[in-house]
Amino acid sequence: MEAHLEKRFQDKIDQEIKIEPKDWMPEKYRKTLVRQISQHAHSEIVGMLPEGNWITRAPSLKRKLGLLAKVQDEAGHGLYLYAAAETLGVERADLVADLHSGKAKYSSIFNYPTMTWADIGAIGWLVDGAAIMNQVPLCRCSYGPYARAMVRVCKEESFHQRQGFEIMMTLCNGTTEQKEMAQDALNRWWWPSLMMFGPNDDESPNSKQSMAWKIKRFSNDDLRQKFVDVTVEQAKHLGINIPDPDLNWNEETQHYDFGEIDWEEFWNVVKGNGPCNKARLDARNKAHDEGAWVREAAVAYAEKKRKRKEKVA
Amino acid sequence: MKNWPLWEIFVRSKQGLSHKHVGSLHAADAEMAMQNARDVYTRRMEGVSIWVVESVHVTASDPDEKESMFDPANDKVYRHPTFYDVPDGVTHI
Ligand SMILES: [Fe+2]
Ligand SMILES: [Fe+2]
Numbered sequence: 001m002e003a004h005l006e007k008r009f010q011d012k013i014d015q016e017i018k019i020e021p022k023d024w025m026p027e028k029y030r031k032t033l034v035r036q037i038s039q040h041a042h043s044e045i046v047g048m049l050p051e052g053n054w055i056t057r058a059p060s061l062k063r064k065l066g067l068l069a070k071v072q073d074e075a076g077h078g079l080y081l082y083a084a085a086e087t088l089g090v091e092r093a094d095l096v097a098d099l100h101s102g103k104a105k106y107s108s109i110f111n112y113p114t115m116t117w118a119d120i121g122a123i124g125w126l127v128d129g130a131a132i133m134n135q136v137p138l139c140r141c142s143y144g145p146y147a148r149a150m151v152r153v154c155k156e157e158s159f160h161q162r163q164g165f166e167i168m169m170t171l172c173n174g175t176t177e178q179k180e181m182a183q184d185a186l187n188r189w190w191w192p193s194l195m196m197f198g199p200n201d202d203e204s205p206n207s208k209q210s211m212a213w214k215i216k217r218f219s220n221d222d223l224r225q226k227f228v229d230v231t232v233e234q235a236k237h238l239g240i241n242i243p244d245p246d247l248n249w250n251e252e253t254q255h256y257d258f259g260e261i262d263w264e265e266f267w268n269v270v271k272g273n274g275p276c277n278k279a280r281l282d283a284r285n286k287a288h289d290e291g292a293w294v295r296e297a298a299v300a301y302a303e304k305k306r307k308r309k310e311k312v313a
Numbered sequence: 314m315k316n317w318p319l320w321e322i323f324v325r326s327k328q329g330l331s332h333k334h335v336g337s338l339h340a341a342d343a344e345m346a347m348q349n350a351r352d353v354y355t356r357r358m359e360g361v362s363i364w365v366v367e368s369v370h371v372t373a374s375d376p377d378e379k380e381s382m383f384d385p386a387n388d389k390v391y392r393h394p395t396f397y398d399v400p401d402g403v404t405h406i
Contacts, residue, residue: 022376076353083337086319092339093315149336156357299317302342 013214018144021087029213032206033143034088036215038095041081042106045099046280048074050114051123059117066163067120073156080149087145100285108266109192111274118171118178118185124164126186126193126231132157133227134197137217146215165234172238179240186235187243194258195266197224203263228256319368320346322353324360332364343367 005024012019019025048071055071058064082092098104109127114120135157138150171182198204198220210216218226228247235242246259268274317339323332335354340346346365355363374382390396399406 020376022373024377072356076356079338079353080336086337091316152336295317298341298345302345305342305344 010212013142013212016214018147019142020144028209029215030088032210032213032215033146034085034090036210037081037085037088037146038090038098039105039107041078041085041095042099042104043110044074044078044081046106046110046284047127049280049283050110050112050276051120053114054117054120057117058120063167070124070160070163073160077153077156080152081146084143084145084149096288100281100288102272102281105270107196108269108274109196111269111276111280112188112192113276115188116181116185118168118181119189121164121167121171121182122185122189124160124162125168125234126164126189127196128157128160128164129231130193130196130227132161133223137223140214140217142214165238168238168240172240182238183240186240190243191261191265192269194224194228194261197221197227199263199266225255228258232256317341317345320350320365321368321371322346322350323364323366324350324354325362326360328361332362335359337368340365 006026009019009025009029019029051067051071051074055064055067058067082095085095086092095104099106109130114123132154135150135154139147139154141147141150168182168185171178201207201219201221204220207216207219211219232242232247244259246257248257250257269277272278318341319337320340320343321337322335324335325332338346338349338353340349343365346367347363350363350365354360
């Protein structure tokens with residue numbers, strides 16, 4: 001029976017028929033999706049912290065409005081994704097509890113600090129840029145609710161990347177110090193951005209199954225290469241240098257060759273030892289704990305309104 | 314309460330079109346669901362009207378019964394206009 005159901009399931013996937021919440025699915029497919037979608041949701045939420053750090057110090061009203069709108073979008077992305085995860089039979093409160101206890105993971109990129117205003121430019125340009133590379137293929141993911149959430153997310157992301165690039169462009173056309181600031185931000189964010197695509201393909205054992213299930217459409221290394229190819233060209237427009245001595249155009253492959261990623265650093269940050277892991281979790285827990293009374297008050301108020309309505313009726 | 318109740322959100326993107334399901338969210342009551350739906354789903358003029366429905370009130374067809382539920386329509390070709398022959402010269406029909 002199970003084998004028969006599995007075959008029917010895979011046939012649907014192969015025919016590009018979307019899987020919807022109440023459809024039969026292998027338990028491993030469900031679990032893989034819950035893990036991936038919730039990690040993705042956590043990343044959107046934690047991702048608000050490094051940028052939120054600069055909202056009050058944005059250099060102009062225009063920049064403040066843009067950054068505020070971007071951070072608000074990220075909160076929405078978190079919500080779409082938690083809602084998509086919930087269609088798989090988990091509860092948001094449990095997912096959030098796993099984030100706050102440190103059990104669940106989120107994208108390691110958000111464990112790096114935002115030290116100057118240029119970091120806000122670099123994040124929009126590189127981090128949102130890498131996120132877009134990852135997310136566009138997810139719009140065609142086999143699981144309907146995830147794919148639909150990603151369509152909304154991707155529509156909103158392009159403004160994020162453009163506002164980041166514009167910040168970088170403005171700095172690069174500014175004073176020497178401003179251009180140096182932009183270069184410094186690129187130096188610090190380049191390698192962590194490349195790490196966002198995850199381990200090399202031969203180190204990524206679950207990728208094959210995810211590709212067969214069409215949760216994933218392209219391999220980590222393919223997406224990373226695509227990102228390098230487009231971003232190097234963009235850096236030329238800014239007139240700043242990618243911090244990689246091994247970066248070279250390869251006529252034969254028609255791609256850029258680039259240097260080895262420091263995987264030790266990557267795993268170290270994943271394990272919790274990045275510069276801001278602790279600060280991020282502390283900030284999340286503090287916000288959640290201090291918001292407890294608001295959640296309780298909302299329930300009490302809803303209850304009061306309901307009772308009042310009953311009395312009138 | 315562990316989670317606020319779940320609400321399904323429907324948005325009419327412009328006058329003349331039906332409301333369409335856009336996603337869901339948690340809220341303490343309908344009024345809060347409406348405010349949150351506005352903030353989450355219509356920040357870029359995506360809609361002119363919103364419906365919020367508490368998810369527990371939605372009754373859905375069973376996907377396991379998809380075949381018995383929808384397949385009979387397949388062999389009822391006489392429900393479609395192309396089933397009926399009309400000579401070439403006849404227009405506006
Ligand atoms: Fe996002
Ligand atoms: Fe973004």
